[in-house]
Amino acid sequence: MMHPDQAAWFRYSPWPLSAHPIERMSDALDTPEVSASLLRDEREGRYPDTALRALHTAGLGKFLVDGSGGPAGASYPEVTALICMLAQRSGSLGITVGVNVLALLPIYLAADPALSADVFAGVRAGQFLSLLLTELTSGSDLLGGQLTAVPVRDGNQEISRYCLTGAKDLINGGTHHDLLVTLARTRCDRLSDRRSPMEEMGDFTLFVVPRGDATVTADRWRTLPAPAADIAGVSFVDAIVGVDRVIGREGEGFPIIRRTLTCSRGGIAALSSGTISRARQLASVYAREKFLYGRPIAALLPIAEHLLALEALDRLVAAISIHAVAAVNMLGPGAAAATAAAKSAGCALAEEGVREGARILGARALLADLPYAQLSRDILLYSVFDGTSHVVEEELATHVEREARRRDQKRQPGHSLSSLQNLYRHPLNPMAKHMRSTRDNWTLALPETFLELSELAGVPLDIIAACAVSLLEVVTSFQAQGLWRAGAFRHDIAKAYALLECLAAGAILIDPVRRGLLGLPASKEPTDQDEMVWSYAVGMLGARVLNVLMAVATITGSELPVGSPIHALGGFETCLRACLDMQTEAKRAWHTKLTCNSN
Template sequence: MLVKSGLQRVALRPLARASQRFYATPSAPGAVSFALSDEQRAIQELAQTFSREKVVPVAAEYDRTMEYPWPLIKEAHSLGLLNTHVPEKYGGPELGLLECSIISESVAFGCSGIGTAMEANGLAEAPLIVAASHEIKNKFLGRMTEEPLVASYAVTEPGAGSDVAGIKTKATKVGDKWVINGTKMCTNSGHANWFFVLAVTDPDAHPSKSMTGFVVEGDTEGIVRGKKEINMGQRCSDTRMVTFNDVAVSEENIVGKRGEGFKIAMKAFDITRPLVAAGAVGVAQRALEEATKYAQERKTMGQPIINHQGVGFMLADMAINAEAARNLVWRSAWAKDAGERNTFHASIAKTFASRAAVENANLGVQVLGGIGFNTEMPLEKLYRDAKIFELYEGTSQIQRLIISRTLPTIYPA
């Protein structure tokens, strides 16, 4: 797929496994490097140009109006910045996770709400990439690459967020159909062309084997989309309650096998958590840049405030946060691209990067002082936007639970 714009032309198809080519294998001589390949730098430049020239100028207005950013979704699609891990076989660029994380960071730098609207596509697509049949992939992933559509990952429920095993939505076999009943709370749901739905199909089985994933067309009878939720931050991202009232789907709509839904959802997180963490890095980096520029312009006591140790140390902490978070994200993405299980590193990356975003936004407001508390300055929005990173795609506490339970396998007694 050739991606064209007036700013850049990037041939994405040859980049499908750029990170594997660049890093070789974990044990190969010279495999560890912090440089990007020429292809990866081209992707980064394309994404950063899109973010700085198209997203940054309109971010505050989208935050104010809370409108869904369709014009930017369409432009991102035309540039090849959507659906980036969809396999070539189904029309996508099949980028490695490292390349996808570079894009996620770049877009979130401009506006993490717009970044979430884009990244929610990847979350809905991930279970299909992991486990769906060729027919489902061809039908649902193929259409995403052909035109600017969005999809929704319908797993979270009002009473079951981080506790995925506690979901109540049920799918019951009636004749040759599966009938879904339940309520979800999910991103992009007001505009979704289709949903990935996790539902209980075997209530007597262990939670890890009781659920099944389904792909459901957005116009299926019985789907009721609620009102847009007004969130503290990322306000142009569309979050709504979606109710499934006797929604009938065929056996062919099952993703993977019956009873494997929980396992598939967890595998999907290995793809998406590093990308959410990358978005947090984008927020942390934006806060650092805005605060550093301001500190060089604002003067007190006859000199720029960056020269005052109290301010300089805050900026130094922000730089440490952003750099360390990015390296953790790249580590987790590299592991996945190299064929390793990256759950442990993905949870570490998400936990640290989420905290980095929150701390950098907080410190950024502090550097700007009273004006940083004003809506005219981007730090106010970054401060509100940052918090969600510690909540969605598994709270920071859930990530720590995953990390702590993994440690005995790494360091057995």
């Protein structure tokens, strides 16, 4: 099994995570008994008890609350790094532990000190949490939830407790986990009223419900990805919960959950990063060790190209995940734009990367008894976690629209390269502090950021800078024509924007030249391949963004302004050829290197 430092997330992380408790937990999972047990659990669809006990013995409970031992508690980068490491080994294990991080976020956000202390003590002692949001009939429409928590009043007409009745479903940890963080409707008298979503948001309250006699669990769902995960329904039958188990105040449940999911998306990208790093490792080893006519297949041009694409995608997914995690570490819920970009680009690029690896392994990727098949199944899960891709892209489109309006009105950018540097240099921040941050939404000004980056040495970024300007020009044109809200191409623009934000993160975290110039610590185990892989990544994503802009402009008949930087560089087609040339040059250098290594 790969060591954490071999994964791209750990290589490019700007935080000091070596000699860390994560390594101790990694070693605990890699013992023969535990690794064999985890493999059996995956194959038989059984909850991974043995692996979880090994993690707790290695300090999991304390780590989830206290991090690496600082007095202020765990930080988001630390727990996200843990989730990435677990996803390298098993998607089931990654989401089983990950739901604890997810359910702890509302505790950090809004729970009072007494409730927080009680929950933290339980986690340290080995209790697990679940987050109960979805219901089978309403799915991700949380405002459609029917589970009720009826207030019960004492003799003084003060609310003394709540009575919970109803069911949640598709719950991670549904049959096993001890503390159930539950979203329930507390304004039950208005259940049949037809009101606006804004009015309904105040109808819900969040509770910490200990599993007890009034808790009934349904049979587990069998799932294609993460087969060992405990996905099941949970019902409450007149479950009595005291007022001291309310997170925040009555009626604040929905806003708390929205802020929670905003922060958790960086963790979803980290799951994707762990999975694609494992795919890259398995594919690379196979390509080196599988011989065809006396030479390793890595020397074959098509295989070499798949390997190069997988290397680039692995690094890009790590970069956008780290970018989102850094934003949450400094800004808390103000990191909405960065986490939406990470969820969109990170999950999509990781799925693509796992497919690239499957092409290298051929039939072996399809054998259920070999490890790669599980990666192909697990990677499908992450894009539907914490809001499906379409929901996230709709939110991202709102941030893009705001940036286009800012640039059209010639207002100064709020955040560009110096802000991005500060983001990555920010020290580990306890979740107890940053989750309650009230900072406004932080949106990176991509045109200005790429312009500054293009002035530094490193792989050229002038075309990418022009793309960032042109994307906002297209949005401005759509707004003027009344097309922005009318067409589905708004999601295509949002996805392209996420790719550009991915490149902005990569330009600092992955590009070895710029990383050094901007004062970040050197990446772990730098190699002479780094620059050619980054050059390929820039050409690949640059070509994709250009293709989106060309297609949308053609469909809508929109034209860029005369002074657009794309025109200054020769137009869309000239820029596209330049991006394709970057990929071709990187492929040639990569193939030459692999051929020399195989001789």
